[in-house]
Amino acid sequence: MQAQIITIGDEILIGQIVDTNSAYIAERLNSIGIRVGQMLSVGDTRQAIFDALQQACTRADVIVVTGGLGPTNDDITKHTLAEFTDAKTWVQHQASLEIIESIAQRRGLPMNEQNRNQAMLPDTCEALLNRLGTAPGMWFEHGGKIIISMPGVPFEMQGLMDEVISRLQKRFALPPIYHRTIATYGLAESILAEKLAEWERALPEYIHLAYLPNPLSGVRLRFSVYNPEPTTEAEVEQAVVALRTLLGQHIYGEGTDTLATAVGRLLRERRATVSTAESCTGGKIASLLTAIAGSSAYFKGGVVAYDNSVKSTLLNVSPETIEKHGAVSLPVVEQMAEGARHALQTDYAVAVSGIAGPGGGTPEKPVGTVCIAVASPRGVVSQQVQLTGDRLRNIDRSAAMALNMLRLQIVISD
Amino acid sequence: MQAQIITIGDEILIGQIVDTNSAYIAERLNSIGIRVGQMLSVGDTRQAIFDALQQACTRADVIVVTGGLGPTNDDITKHTLAEFTDAKTWVQHQASLEIIESIAQRRGLPMNEQNRNQAMLPDTCEALLNRLGTAPGMWFEHGGKIIISMPGVPFEMQGLMDEVISRLQKRFALPPIYHRTIATYGLAESILAEKLAEWERALPEYIHLAYLPNPLSGVRLRFSVYNPEPTTEAEVEQAVVALRTLLGQHIYGEGTDTLATAVGRLLRERRATVSTAESCTGGKIASLLTAIAGSSAYFKGGVVAYDNSVKSTLLNVSPETIEKHGAVSLPVVEQMAEGARHALQTDYAVAVSGIAGPGGGTPEKPVGTVCIAVASPRGVVSQQVQLTGDRLRNIDRSAAMALNMLRLQIVISD
Numbered sequence: 001m002q003a004q005i006i007t008i009g010d011e012i013l014i015g016q017i018v019d020t021n022s023a024y025i026a027e028r029l030n031s032i033g034i035r036v037g038q039m040l041s042v043g044d045t046r047q048a049i050f051d052a053l054q055q056a057c058t059r060a061d062v063i064v065v066t067g068g069l070g071p072t073n074d075d076i077t078k079h080t081l082a083e084f085t086d087a088k089t090w091v092q093h094q095a096s097l098e099i100i101e102s103i104a105q106r107r108g109l110p111m112n113e114q115n116r117n118q119a120m121l122p123d124t125c126e127a128l129l130n131r132l133g134t135a136p137g138m139w140f141e142h143g144g145k146i147i148i149s150m151p152g153v154p155f156e157m158q159g160l161m162d163e164v165i166s167r168l169q170k171r172f173a174l175p176p177i178y179h180r181t182i183a184t185y186g187l188a189e190s191i192l193a194e195k196l197a198e199w200e201r202a203l204p205e206y207i208h209l210a211y212l213p214n215p216l217s218g219v220r221l222r223f224s225v226y227n228p229e230p231t232t233e234a235e236v237e238q239a240v241v242a243l244r245t246l247l248g249q250h251i252y253g254e255g256t257d258t259l260a261t262a263v264g265r266l267l268r269e270r271r272a273t274v275s276t277a278e279s280c281t282g283g284k285i286a287s288l289l290t291a292i293a294g295s296s297a298y299f300k301g302g303v304v305a306y307d308n309s310v311k312s313t314l315l316n317v318s319p320e321t322i323e324k325h326g327a328v329s330l331p332v333v334e335q336m337a338e339g340a341r342h343a344l345q346t347d348y349a350v351a352v353s354g355i356a357g358p359g360g361g362t363p364e365k366p367v368g369t370v371c372i373a374v375a376s377p378r379g380v381v382s383q384q385v386q387l388t389g390d391r392l393r394n395i396d397r398s399a400a401m402a403l404n405m406l407r408l409q410i411v412i413s414d
Numbered sequence: 415m416q417a418q419i420i421t422i423g424d425e426i427l428i429g430q431i432v433d434t435n436s437a438y439i440a441e442r443l444n445s446i447g448i449r450v451g452q453m454l455s456v457g458d459t460r461q462a463i464f465d466a467l468q469q470a471c472t473r474a475d476v477i478v479v480t481g482g483l484g485p486t487n488d489d490i491t492k493h494t495l496a497e498f499t500d501a502k503t504w505v506q507h508q509a510s511l512e513i514i515e516s517i518a519q520r521r522g523l524p525m526n527e528q529n530r531n532q533a534m535l536p537d538t539c540e541a542l543l544n545r546l547g548t549a550p551g552m553w554f555e556h557g558g559k560i561i562i563s564m565p566g567v568p569f570e571m572q573g574l575m576d577e578v579i580s581r582l583q584k585r586f587a588l589p590p591i592y593h594r595t596i597a598t599y600g601l602a603e604s605i606l607a608e609k610l611a612e613w614e615r616a617l618p619e620y621i622h623l624a625y626l627p628n629p630l631s632g633v634r635l636r637f638s639v640y641n642p643e644p645t646t647e648a649e650v651e652q653a654v655v656a657l658r659t660l661l662g663q664h665i666y667g668e669g670t671d672t673l674a675t676a677v678g679r680l681l682r683e684r685r686a687t688v689s690t691a692e693s694c695t696g697g698k699i700a701s702l703l704t705a706i707a708g709s710s711a712y713f714k715g716g717v718v719a720y721d722n723s724v725k726s727t728l729l730n731v732s733p734e735t736i737e738k739h740g741a742v743s744l745p746v747v748e749q750m751a752e753g754a755r756h757a758l759q760t761d762y763a764v765a766v767s768g769i770a771g772p773g774g775g776t777p778e779k780p781v782g783t784v785c786i787a788v789a790s791p792r793g794v795v796s797q798q799v800q801l802t803g804d805r806l807r808n809i810d811r812s813a814a815m816a817l818n819m820l821r822l823q824i825v826i827s828d
Contacts, residue, residue, distance in 0.1 A: 013450045015441030016626055020432050022455070027429030036427045037462075039455040041436070048451075155804070212430055276697075276718070282704025283690075283697030286718040290696025293772055293805055301724035303717055304690070304700040310715035310758055314728060344724055358707055390569070391707055 001172060003029050004060035005039045006052050008068035008077055009152055012041045021066045021157055028161050032169055033177050033226065034062060044068045049080040057145050062168065067152030069135035070118070078122070078138070081149055085142040087122030094119075095129055096136040103134055125149075132159045139167065146171065178228035180236050182243060183253040183262075185218030185404050192219055199242055207239060215393070216400050217258050249408055259403040260288045266410045267298035267348070274406065275344035276302030277315050277336040277351035279327065280370065284399040285350065300344050305336060315339030328353050330371050330382045337375035337382075349375045350406040354387075356394045370398045374409040381409060415586060417443050418474035419453045420466050422482035422491055423566055426455045435480045435571055442575050446583055447591050447640065448476060458482045463494040471559050476582065481566030483549035485528045492536070492552070495563055499556040501536035508533075509543055510550040517548055539563075546573045553581065560585065592642035594650050596657060597667040597676075599632030599818050606633055613656055621653060629807070630814050631672050663822055673817040674702045680824045681712035681762070688820065689758035690716030691729050691750040691765035693741065694784065698813040699764065714758050719750065729753030742767050744785050744796045751789035751796075763789045764820040768801075770808045784812045788823040795823060 005022045012019050022039040029036055037059055042048040049068065056063045068077030082090075097119035104111050118134045121127055128137030128148075133156040140147040148164055150157045168174065184192065189211050193200075200209060212220040223239065225232045244251060252262040267274055276286045286302040289295050303314045308327055311317040316339040317332055325331045336351035354370030361367035368389070373382035385401060387394045419436045426433050436453040443450055451473055456462040463482065470477045482491030496504075511533035518525050532548045535541055542551030542562075547570040554561040562578055564571045582588065598606065603625055607614075614623060626634040637653065639646045658665060666676040681688055690700045700716040703709055717728045722741055725731040730753040731746055739745045750765035768784030775781035782803070787796035799815060801808045 012437070013440055013453065014444050015437040015439070015450075018432060018434050018437040019453075023426070023429040023432040025429070026427055030428050036429075037457070039427065039433075041453040043451070278697075278700075280704075281701075282709075282713075283692075283700030283716065283718065286692075286697030287695075287701045290694075290718070290720065291806060291809070295696075296720055299696075300721040301718045301728070302697065302720075303728070304697065304704070304715045306704065306710055307714040307758075313759075314715070314717070314757065343728065344721075345727075392705060395705070 001034045001062070001174065002037045002060045003034050003062040003064060004037055004056040006049075006056060006063060006065045007039070007041045007152070008044050008049060008065065009041070010043050012067075013043050021152065021154055024154070024158060025064050025066070025161065028165055029062075029064070029168075031177065031179060032165055033174055034168065044076050046076060046080050046083075049077060050084060053080070053084050053147065057143060061145060061172075063145060063147045064164075065147065065149045066157050069149070069151045075117070075135075077149055081138065081140060081147065082122035082124065085122065085124035085140050085147070087124040089123045090120045091123050092119055093121050093127040093136055096121075096127060099129070099131060100134045128160050128163055130156055130160055132156045137164070139164075175227045178223075178225040178232050178236070180223045180240070181212075181255050182221045182223075182240060182251055183218060183255075183257050184221065184247060184250045185252050185259060185400070186250045187219065187247075189213045189219050195246065196243070199239075199246055202242075203239055204235065207236060216396055218252070218400075249411060252404070252407055258288075259400055259407060260292055263403055263407050263410070264289070264292055264295055264298060266407060270347075270410070270413075272347040272410070273298050273300050273345075274348040274350065275300050275340045275346040277333075277340035277349060278302060278304050279306060279311070279336070279352060280354035280356045281352045281395055281399045281402065282306065284395055285352065285402055288399060288403065300346050303340055303343070311336060311339075314343060316342070326365065328355055328365055328369055328371055330373070330384060333371040333373035334375075334380045334382050337373040337380055341375040347377060348406060348410065350402050351375070352398050352402045354394070354398055356391045356398070358391060368394055370394070370401070372398070372402045372405050374402075374406050376409050376413065378413065381405075415448045415476070415588065416451045416474045417448050417476040417478060418451055418470040420463075420470060420477060420479045421453070421455045421566070422458050422463060422479065423455070424457050426481075427457050435566065435568055438568070438572060439478050439480070439575065442579055443476075443478070443582075445591065445593060446579055447588055448582065458490050460490060460494050460497075463491060464498060467494070467498050467561065471557060475559060475586075477559060477561045478578075479561065479563045480571050483563070483565045485532070489531070489549075491563055495552065495554060495561065496536035496538065499536065499538035499554050499561070501538040503537050504534045505537050506533055507535050507541040507550060510535075510541055513543070513545060514548045542574050542577055544570055544574055546570045551578070553578075589641045592637075592639040592646050592650070594637045594654070595626075595669050596635045596637075596654060596665055597632060597669075597671045598635065598661060598664045599666050599673060599814070600664045601633065601661075603627045603633050609660060610657070613653075613660055616656075617653055618649065621650060630810055632666070632814075663825055666818070666821055672702075673814055673821060675706055677817055677821050677824070678703070678706055678709055678712060680821060684761075684824070684827075686761040686824070687712050687714050687759075688762040688764065689714050689754045689760040691747075691754035691763060692716060692718050693720060693725070693750070693766060694768035694770045695766045695809055695813045695816065696720065698809055699766065699816055702813060702817065714760050717754055717757070725750060725753075728757060730756065740779065742769055742779055742783055742785055744787070744798060747785040747787035748789075748794045748796050751787040751794055755789040761791060762820060762824065764816050765789070766812050766816050768808070768812055770805045770812070772805060782808055784808070784815070786812070786816045786819050788816075788820050790823050790827065792827065795819075 125138040135151040137160045138149040208224040210222045305311040317335040341349035357367035368387035440450045539552040549565040551574045552563040622638040624636045719725040731749040755763035771781035782801035
C-alpha cells in the first residue's frame with residue numbers, strides 16, 4: 001500500500017510558508033502501515049494540480065491532497081478534482097452547509113453565494129465533515145485509486161485525519177498495527193544503539209523497532225507489531241521491562257510525552273511545585289512548562305535574571321560570588337536556584353546561566369558554556385556543560401538539559 | 415527561468431522531520447527571479463532519486479537537491495548524480511579534504527576511508543566548498559540543465575546558498591532585482607489591502623507589490639523591481655514615504671525585522687531598558703526578546719508570575735485588587751507592569767495576564783480574554799483584548815500584541 005501526498009499553494013512554492021501538513025499526514029499514514037512514496041508541492045493552477053494527480057495515480061494507491069480550497073483561490077482543487085474524476089453534477093452537502101452557516105453567524109458575516117458554494121460538492125465524492133472550518137473534506141474513488149482532499153489550514157486538516165485514517169483502515173482491510181513508543185533523554189542515537197545492540201538482537205523478529213531522534217526531546221524508541229495477537233501487548237511489555245533495566249532513568253515517558261510533560265506529571269503526582277531562574281535561556285524553560293494546559297497546578301512562576309543586578313535583587317545572589325566566579329559559574333547558578341526556591345516558595349527550582357553566543361565568550365568560558373542547578377528540599381546540585389550550536393540551538397539545548405536535570409532530581413527524591 | 419527543488423530522505427517521508435529546506439531555498443530563488451514550479455520529497459534510494467532527477471529535467475532549468483549525502487546513507491545522492499551525469503571518474507577535492515580533516519580533529523575522530531571519501535567528487539561537477547560540515551556541495555551542468563546538490567543539514571545548506579545564488583545570477587545573466595520590504599503590525603491583510611487600494615493603484619507599473627502575512631510578525635509588504643535603474647531606489651522610497659503617511663505607526667521596521675528586534679532597536683537608540691511581567695504568556699515575551707543577540711544591552715529581566723502569590727510577592731500587586739477584579743483584569747496587569755518596572759529598575763515594563771485556555775474561562779471572562787499593560791516614566795497604559803485561538807496560538811498572539819503595545823509606548827515618548 002503506497003501513498004502520495006500533494007500539497008497545493010503558491011505560498012508554499014515562494015517559500016512564504018513551510019509545508020508542515022505533509023509530515024503530519026505521513027506520520028499518521030505510516031502509523032497504519034501505509035508508506036508514503038513521494039511528497040509533492042505544486043502551485044494553485046488547474047494544470048499543475050491535474051498533472052500532479054495524473055502522475056500520482058501512476059505511482060500510488062492513495063493520494064492525499066491538501067490546500068487550494070476556499071473562495072480566495074476559487075476552490076481550484078475542488079473544481080480540478082471534479083474534472084479529474086469525471087463528475088456530472090454538483091450536490092449540496094447539508095451538514096456542511098449548516099456548519100458554514102453557524103461559522104458565518106459567529107463571525108458576524110452574511111451568508112452569500114460564495115460561502116454557500118463551499119457546501120456544493122462534485123457527485124463523485126463522499127463528503128468528510130469539517131467541523132472546524134468552511135471547506136469540507138472530500139473522498140473520491142476513481143480508477144481504482146482513493147483520492148482524499150482536505151483544506152490546507154493545519155488544524156482543520158488535522159481535525160479531518162481521524163476519519164480519513166479510520167476509513168482507510170476499513171477500505172483496505174489494513175492489518176491492525178500495535179505501536180508503543182518509549183521516550184529517552186541523555187544518550188545520543190549512536191550511543192543508544194550501541195548500548196541496546198544485544199537487547200535489540202534478542203527482540204522477537206515480529207517486533208519492529210525504530211529510533212526517532214529530536215534535539216529537544218531526545219530519542220524515541222518506537223515498537224511496531226503488524227497483525228498483533230492477544231499476547232502482543234505482554235510481549236512488548238516484556239521487551240520494555242528489559243529496556244528499562246538497561247536505560248534506567250534515561251527513560252522519561254511514553255507516547256507523545258515531552259520533558260516538560262514528564263516533569264509536570266512527576267510534580268503533580270507528588271503535589272510538589274517548581275519555579276525557574278533563567279539567565280541565558282531567557283524565559284524558554286518557563287515557556288516550555290507553561291505551554292502545557294494545567295501547568296498552574298505545579299508551576300508557580302520564575303525570574304528571568306538577565307542582568308546581574310536582577311540576580312541579586314530578586315534571587316538574592318551575592319554580588320561577591322558574581323564578582324569572584326563570574327555570572328556563568330556553578331556557585332552563581334546554585335544561588336539562583338536556591339534564591340528562586342525561596343522567593344517563589346516552591347519545592348523545586350531550576351536555574352541556568354550560560355553564554356548562548358555569538359558574543360560574550362572568553363578563552364576560559366567560550367560560547368556554549370552553560371551552568372545548570374536544581375534546588376530541592378535536599379539541597380542543591382549543579383553541573384557545567386559545553387554546547388557547540390548557534391545562539392538559538394544553545395538556548396533550546398540548555399532548556400532541555402535543565403528540564404532533564406530537574407526531572408532526575410524529582411525522581412531521586414523517592 | 416523555472417526551478418525544481420528535490421529533498422531526499424526517508425526521515426521526511428515517514429514524517430519524522432518537517433522539510434524546512436524547500437521553503438528556504440524557494441525564498442532565496444524567488445528573490446533573484448527564479449520561480450519554483452514544484453517541490454518534491456523522495457526516499458533515499460538510487461531509483462527514487464534517479465526518477466526524480468529525470469522528471470525534474472523535463473520541467474525545470476535549475477534543479478536544487480538537498481540530502482542523501484554522508485556516510486550513513488552511502489552518499490546515495492552523490493553516486494546517483496555521478497551516474498545521472500555520466501561521470502567517468504572520481505576526483506579528490508583538496509580544499510574539502512582539508513575541512514574534513516580539521517572537523518575530524520576538532521571532534522577527536524580518526525581520519526579513515528569513510529571520511530576521506532567525502533572529498534571524492536564526480537568529474538562532472540564543480541565543488542561548492544562547505545565550511546560547516548564534511549559533505550561538499552556540487553554544481554553540475556548536464557544536458558543544458560543546472561543541477562545543484564547540497565547537504566540536508568539546514569545550516570550547512572544555508573551556508574552554501576550564498577554561493578549558489580551568486581553563481582546562478584552570473585550563469586543566467588539574470589536581471590538584477592531590487593527588493594525592499596516594509597513590516598507592519600496591527601492591521602489584518604484584508605483591511606490593509608482596503609486601506610492601501612488607492613495608493614496601490616497609483617504605484618508605477620514596474621513596482622511589484624506582495625503582501626506576506628505572518629501571525630507573529632504582522633503583514634510584510636514587499637516591493638520588487640526587475641532591472642532596476644539608478645532612479646529605482648528613489649522611486650520606491652517615494653512610494654514608501656506615501657505608505658508611511660497612510661500607515662503611520664503600523665509600520666515597525668524593514669527587511670527581516672521582527673517586533674522584538676524593532677523594540678530592541680528603539681530601546682537601544684534611547685539607551686532605555688525594559689523588563690517583563692508575564693502570567694499567561696509564561697515567559698514567551700522574555701524568550702522572544704532574548705532570542706536576539708545583544709539583547710542584554712536593554713533587557714534586564716522579567717518575572718513569570720503564574721501564581722497569584724508571585725504577582726504579590728515579586729511584583730507588589732495588591733491581593734485586594736486581585737480579589738476584587740480577578741487576576742485577569744486591567745488593574746492587575748497595570749500593577750504588574752509598575753511592579754516589574756520598580757523591582758527590576760527599568761525604564762519600561764510590559765505585563766500580560768490572560769486566559770490562554772483550554773480551561774479557566776468563565777461567562778464574563780471567556781478563554782482568550784487577555785489584559786496587557788505597559789509602564790513607562792509617563793505612567794501606565796493598558797488594554798483588554800479577546801482572542802479566539804487554542805492555547806499555543808493565544809500565547810503567541812498575546813506576546814506579539816504586548817511587544818507591539820510596548821513599541822508604540824516607546825515611540826510615543828519622543
